[in-house]
Amino acid sequence: MVQIDLPELKPGEILLKGMYYSVDPYMRGRMNDAKSYVVPFEIDQPLNGGVIAEVVESKSDQFKSGDVVIGHFPWQKEFIATEKEAKKVDTDLASPSHYLGVLGxxxxxxxxxxxxxxxxxxxxxxxxxxxxxxxxxxxxxxxxxxxxxxxxxxxxxxxxxxxxxxxxxxxxxxxxxxxxxxxxxxxxxxxxxxxxxxxxxxxxxxxxxxxxxxxxxxxxxxxxxxxxxxxxxxxxxxxxxxxxxxxxxxxxxxxDFQDKFPEGIQQLAQWVKEGKLKTTETIEYGFENLPKALLGLFKGDNTGKMIVEA
Incomplete structure (x- = not known):
């Protein structure tokens, strides 16, 4: 764990506080320095992955303090992102963590x-x-x-x-x-x-x-x-x-199916809303338990989506 100072927000940027962090098996592959569909993790840089976060401060017209967003963000408690890197989630439709799982x-x-x-x-x-x-x-x-x-x-x-x-x-x-x-x-x-x-x-x-x-x-x-x-x-x-x-x-x-995401999200959301599609999560509590949660995937510790709640 390291302590860092974040720079001042620039126009179009938002300060985010992590709420839920996704851990996934593909992250193991990113620890190999080999050509793949996603670039390897960098030494001396935080791992990154799917994160649900809350907007703490905004210098973007698209977001306000208190908004909940999803994006591909670093494993940090707080971090700065551009408005293009974040997408608002509808917390009325489902729990925010579902956007890392069944709706993600x-x-x-x-x-x-x-x-x-x-x-x-x-x-x-x-x-x-x-x-x-x-x-x-x-x-x-x-x-x-x-x-x-x-x-x-x-x-x-x-x-x-x-x-x-x-x-x-x-x-x-x-x-x-x-x-x-x-x-x-x-x-x-x-x-x-x-x-x-x-x-x-x-x-x-x-x-x-x-x-x-x-x-x-x-x-x-x-x-x-x-x-x-x-x-x-x-x-x-x-x-x-x-x-x-x-x-x-x-x-x-x-x-491979990026151009069809709207179709998939619409259908999954409809099934969830109708009660035809259920989900379950394994939640580890505490940001410091991210490594433990990731390792747990390879021992079968999770039922459903493995998530760390900060």
Missing amino acids: MTGLTAYFGLMHIGKPKAGETVVVSGAAGAVGIVVGQIAKLQGCHVVGIAGSDEKIKLLKTDFGFDEAINYKTTPDMNKAIAAACPKGVDVYFDNVGGEISDAVIKNIAFHARIPLCGQIALYNSTEVPMGPRLQPMLLTRSVLMQGFIIG
């Missing part, structure tokens, strides 16, 4: 990955790995709204129960206590897997893809099982199964 990037990731790549049809089977995470919980509910048979994979009995009782999943599998994932997935998906929303990769994905149906679609969203690997992990060669069953596997990042 994670909700949009679930929506576009499933609807535009997975293209689920009524009666099909959808499997979601990392199902109790921020993206997975939304994917499962949207799949149910499309009339699908939905199976979630998560890492505790508590999460399994939550997926089935609170979020409408038809079946859920605890990968940590299941001795044979291949058999468990086959039993839960007797007609095969038509859409596999892959948030984790690794051995879980190997088992799901062994049960993949003909003409299935695989939105490739995350590979958290591999992010901390120090060596290249060896696994089954999946291409023959993709080839012989005419399967589409497509990786994506949410920025």
Whole structure:
């Protein structure tokens, strides 16, 4: 932790105080000095990510003191942003923290990955790995709204129960206590897997893809099982199964759908308002707990969106 002095506000700038900070698995990738879809973090600079903040002081015509905004901001308690970097959120529609989750990037990731790549049809089977995470919980509910048979994979009995009782999943599998994932997935998906929303990769994905149906679609969203690997992990060669069953596997990042964000936000907000789309959050309290919360993602400490409240 370091103490810094902020400069005087210039015209068009706002002074912000952080309220809610998003921690996300992709941040691990930004700790590698490698070319990717987002630039790496810089040594001796604060990490940055999605933040909900309150306007403390404004020299912008667009914002006034007390406004609540969202943006991509540094992990600081207070910081200065330009008016172009902040966007007002409607706190009457939902809790401010929801704009980091179901009404934010994670909700949009679930929506576009499933609807535009997975293209689920009524009666099909959808499997979601990392199902109790921020993206997975939304994917499962949207799949149910499309009339699908939905199976979630998560890492505790508590999460399994939550997926089935609170979020409408038809079946859920605890990968940590299941001795044979291949058999468990086959039993839960007797007609095969038509859409596999892959948030984790690794051995879980190997088992799901062994049960993949003909003409299935695989939105490739995350590979958290591999992010901390120090060596290249060896696994089954999946291409023959993709080839012989005419399967589409497509990786994506949410920025690919930027021009369609209004469509996604409108639909997600409507479902939330109608009570058709529910969310849950794991909140760590205290700015100093940001590192702990980030590390907790890789141990499965979160159910739903992991957020730090300052």
